[in-house]
Amino acid sequence: MGNDTLLALVVVTALAFDFTNGFHDTGNAMATSIATGALGPRTAVALSGALNLIGAFLSLSVAATIASGLVATNLVTLTVVFAGLAGGIIWNLLTWFLGIPSSSSHALIGGVVGSTIAAAGGHAVKWHGLLQKVIIPAGLSPVIAGLVAATGTWLVYRISRGVHPKARSHGFRIGQIGSASMVSLAHGTNDAQKTMGIITLALIANGSLHSGAKAPFWVILTCALAISLGTYMGGWRVIRTLGKGLVEIESPQGMAAESSSAAVILLSSHFGYSLSTTHVATGSILGTGVGKKGAEVRWNVAGRMAVAWLFTLPAAGLVGAGAYGLAHVIGGNAGIVVVLVLLLAVAGLIYVRSRRTAVSHENVNAEWTGSVAPPTEAPKEVAAV
Amino acid sequence: MNDWINLSALWQIVVVGLLAGAGLPALFAVGLRALSLPGAGGAAGTTRAGADDDDRVVGGSPLGLAVAVLCFAVVLAAVGWGIYLIVAAT
Numbered sequence: 425m426g427n428d429t430l431l432a433l434v435v436v437t438a439l440a441f442d443f444t445n446g447f448h449d450t451g452n453a454m455a456t457s458i459a460t461g462a463l464g465p466r467t468a469v470a471l472s473g474a475l476n477l478i479g480a481f482l483s484l485s486v487a488a489t490i491a492s493g494l495v496a497t498n499l500v501t502l503t504v505v506f507a508g509l510a511g512g513i514i515w516n517l518l519t520w521f522l523g524i525p526s527s528s529s530h531a532l533i534g535g536v537v538g539s540t541i542a543a544a545g546g547h548a549v550k551w552h553g554l555l556q557k558v559i560i561p562a563g564l565s566p567v568i569a570g571l572v573a574a575t576g577t578w579l580v581y582r583i584s585r586g587v588h589p590k591a592r593s594h595g596f597r598i599g600q601i602g603s604a605s606m607v608s609l610a611h612g613t614n615d616a617q618k619t620m621g622i623i624t625l626a627l628i629a630n631g632s633l634h635s636g637a638k639a640p641f642w643v644i645l646t647c648a649l650a651i652s653l654g655t656y657m658g659g660w661r662v663i664r665t666l667g668k669g670l671v672e673i674e675s676p677q678g679m680a681a682e683s684s685s686a687a688v689i690l691l692s693s694h695f696g697y698s699l700s701t702t703h704v705a706t707g708s709i710l711g712t713g714v715g716k717k718g719a720e721v722r723w724n725v726a727g728r729m730a731v732a733w734l735f736t737l738p739a740a741g742l743v744g745a746g747a748y749g750l751a752h753v754i755g756g757n758a759g760i761v762v763v764l765v766l767l768l769a770v771a772g773l774i775y776v777r778s779r780r781t782a783v784s785h786e787n788v789n790a791e792w793t794g795s796v797a798p799p800t801e802a803p804k805e806v807a808a809v
Numbered sequence: 810m811n812d813w814i815n816l817s818a819l820w821q822i823v824v825v826g827l828l829a830g831a832g833l834p835a836l837f838a839v840g841l842r843a844l845s846l847p848g849a850g851g852a853a854g855t856t857r858a859g860a861d862d863d864d865r866v867v868g869g870s871p872l873g874l875a876v877a878v879l880c881f882a883v884v885l886a887a888v889g890w891g892i893y894l895i896v897a898a899t
Contacts, residue, residue, distance in 0.1 A: 568823055
């Protein structure tokens with residue numbers, strides 16, 4: 425097995441990560457539209473998938489910075505990238521299973537930083553860059569998004585007070601289609617690029633590209649397709665938590681939340697912050713709950729998410745480091761294969777477990793009863809008895 | 810400007826974010842309100858007749874319609890301009 429085989433393996437793993445990134449984040453754009461009925465669940469994921477595809481081609485400015493700004497690229501090998509991706513994928517699947525909208529970007533960055541530390545030590549990590557570009561924006565962005573969404577919600581309800589509630593709800597549902605589309609587009613411009621950056625990094629590490637090269641067209645195309653397909657699959661568990669779990673959302677709130685998310689994501693990427701769309705979307709949804717008088721905000725659900733956010737970087741980092749360590753101890757291509765088999769096994773296990781309490785387009789909007797998976801069987805049994 | 814937080818970017822994100830992220834939906838709400846204004850003939854009648862399950866958005870006032878079209882046009886133009894900025898930045 426030569427270097428090219430290893431490279432192909434890394435590229436496929438990166439695309440697999442991109443796929444999980446897509447379905448983990450469908451909810452960021454579409455959860456509120458699905459919750460208010462502005463779009464049917466399957467229409468929503470199809471629209472979001474298509475716009476993610478377009479978005480991935482729109483802008484390529486962030487692509488390579490994601491990894492090169494955070495770790496010393498000359499110390500990165502294919503094995504490091506592979507182990508980092510394994511960490512990102514496992515954390516994404518685990519949080520998806522729990523219905524927690526955690527950041528896919530943090531999972532990826534955490535995984536790569538973890539495996540870099542395991543491979544080359546802490547000095548290979550640009551800690552200043554990590555704090556400045558990832559951790560501080562992650563703390564600020566949900567607050568800003570929340571502030572914007574709360575202001576928007578307050579204004580929207582204040583202005584449309586005289587409109588008949590039914591007509592208002594109808595009007596804002598139409599508006600929501602537009603605002604949700606913008607978030608999907610923004611997600612495509614942001615998140616697809618992160619994987620493009622990683623694959624480019626792998627190509628540079630392998631010597632296939634000279635350092636500082638831009639992402640080749642086939643990388644852009646495959647990443648765009650992977651994230652779009654993932655989005656279309658719909659991460660129903662996360663959609664449910666965002667749309668039903670945090671706040672009971674009406675269409676004016678939904679439009680305010682989506683507008684805030686789209687504005688903050690696009691503005692931040694304009695300034696070169698590739699922040700987490702998940703953190704922004706969650707902040708917006710919480711903000712829209714705060715901005716409407718009498719709306720119930722389930723702070724315990726929000727708290728659970730915040731804890732998951734804090735753990736995302738270190739947890740994905742630990743898995744990434746562990747994956748590198750294992751591959752390194754066994755050594756060579758055999759080590760990579762063992763990690764790959766383990767990765768597939770864990771992914772399969774999580775998938776099988778998720779089937780037991782499946783959330784799909786059919787029950788995504790069921791009443792929130794404190795759990796991700798709606799209790800589908802229990803009420804029927806009670807009725808039968 | 811400090812070493813950890815780019816303050817100038819931060820306040821711009823907050824201000825422009827408020828204008829676009831909160832201002833545009835607010836403008837959309839203005840448009841919706843204008844659109845739903847009842848027509849000149851029998852103002853009270855149309856709202857009454859609407860009853861509870863009336864979700865018609867168009868009220869029938871010509872002035873309201875004009876204002877609404879203007880509001881929606883501004884919202885669409887702002888969105889289009891935003892997309893243009895993203896594409897142009899590449």
